[in-house]
Amino acid sequence: MQPVAGVASLARLFGAFIVDQWGVLHDGEQALPHARATLAALVESGARVVLLSNSGRRAETNRLRLERLGFATEGLAGILTSGELAWRALRDRKGPPWSELGRRCLLLTIGGDLGPVEGLDLQLVDDPAQADFLFVSALEGRSAESWESLARAAAARGLPMVCSNPDLVSPSPEGFLDSPGKLAALYERLGGRVIYVGKPYPEIYEACRALLPGFDAAAILAIGDSLEHDIKGAAGAGMKSCLVTSGIHRAEIGPEVPPHARAAALKRLCREIGVTPDFLLERFVW
Numbered sequence: 001m002q003p004v005a006g007v008a009s010l011a012r013l014f015g016a017f018i019v020d021q022w023g024v025l026h027d028g029e030q031a032l033p034h035a036r037a038t039l040a041a042l043v044e045s046g047a048r049v050v051l052l053s054n055s056g057r058r059a060e061t062n063r064l065r066l067e068r069l070g071f072a073t074e075g076l077a078g079i080l081t082s083g084e085l086a087w088r089a090l091r092d093r094k095g096p097p098w099s100e101l102g103r104r105c106l107l108l109t110i111g112g113d114l115g116p117v118e119g120l121d122l123q124l125v126d127d128p129a130q131a132d133f134l135f136v137s138a139l140e141g142r143s144a145e146s147w148e149s150l151a152r153a154a155a156a157r158g159l160p161m162v163c164s165n166p167d168l169v170s171p172s173p174e175g176f177l178d179s180p181g182k183l184a185a186l187y188e189r190l191g192g193r194v195i196y197v198g199k200p201y202p203e204i205y206e207a208c209r210a211l212l213p214g215f216d217a218a219a220i221l222a223i224g225d226s227l228e229h230d231i232k233g234a235a236g237a238g239m240k241s242c243l244v245t246s247g248i249h250r251a252e253i254g255p256e257v258p259p260h261a262r263a264a265a266l267k268r269l270c271r272e273i274g275v276t277p278d279f280l281l282e283r284f285v286w
Contacts, residue, residue: 001243001266003280007038007223010242010279011045016077016215018208018239020224021053021062022170023247024284031069034285040072041286048077050211052222054198054229056137056164056180058115059084078211082198083116083137085207086164089197090120090135097195101160102132108147108180110138116164128154134161134187136180144182151183155192166198167229169248176248199224200233209237223284225249232275243277244284255282 004010010017019042022028025035043049051073055062059079066073073079093099105122107114116137117124125131134154139147154161163184169176184194198204212220217238224230225247234241245253245262252265270276 001277001280004242006285007042007281008045008286010221010223010281011042011047014047014219014221014240016048016050016212016220017042018050018052018205018220018222018234019284020222020226020230020244021051021055021066022167023225024223024244025051025066025071026069028170031071032284034283036070036072038284038286043072043075048212048215049075050077050208051079052199052204052208053081054165054167054179054181055081056083056086056109056116057081057113058087058118061113061115078208080204080207080211082166082204083164085204086135086137086162086197087116087120090117090122090162097160101162104130104132106131106134106150106154106159108134108136108139108183110140113137128157128159131157131159133159136161136163136183137165139178139180139183141177144178144186147183148186151187151190151192155187155190159192161187161192161194162197163194164197166196166201167226199226199229200236202233202236205233205237205239221279223281227269227273227275227277231277232273235275240278242279242281244281246283 059081062081063073063079089098103123104125106125163180165180167179168182170179220239222234222239223242225244231241253262
């Protein structure tokens with residue numbers, strides 16, 4: 001694990017980057033300090049950059065969010081979300097498990113956003129008794145446990161769950177909120193079957209590679225703040241990785257933690273999750 005002061009030193013080593021959004025670029029409500037300028041500088045350096053998010057929303061929705069937060073998106077190699085990948089899989093239904101799903105879908109989303117299923121041949125229902133499968137895009141700001149009665153009813157019927165955001169929690173200005181991955185884990189404990197889409201699973205990295213033609217996996221650096229998703233996913237895809245320590249793990253390894261305690265916590269986390277980043281970066285700064 002090599003500490004680096006900023007992204008500029010990494011841009012001299014790699015020609016292509018996969019950059020996480022939440023916890024690296026923004027907190028869902030506002031851009032993080034220096035993130036806009038750093039992303040612009042990385043693109044201007046000539047690097048090819050894909051922004052990757054475990055967001056249940058579509059890629060275009062994320063592009064508009066980024067622009068509202070002041071990020072320039074022109075010049076990027078692409079913007080990809082787990083929600084976009086799930087939408088494509090439900091549209092194409094190329095083999096199991098997608099070809100085995102029915103058409104009656106119970107969707108959990110946020111703010112009434114139907115973008116995750118727009119244009120798909122699905123019938124939306126509200127009752128697990130009428131559904132063929134669950135599609136969890138977002139938790140509407142609620143805790144995972146608040147959905148337990150619905151989950152129990154669905155698991156009792158043997159309904160598969162599509163989870164288009166494997167994250168357990170997501171950062172916000174108020175702290176961490178439960179993400180769909182936490183409900184999916186609960187569903188598995190109840191005996192339900194979950195189809196995960198997003199980091200750290202290989203399909204989303206294959207989709208990123210398609211946006212970065214000409215680059216071997218070893219020439220791509222993934223930057224993210226989650227050991228379990230960003231760093232583990234990159235390692236599984238044969239890519240180098242850089243952990244931003246001020247994101248989801250900041251209470252244990254963030255800049256405010258004393259150096260000795262930070263080092264011990266980082267070693268413990270890497271051992272527990274079974275992955276080690278190649279580089280460490282306190283914040284996404286140039």
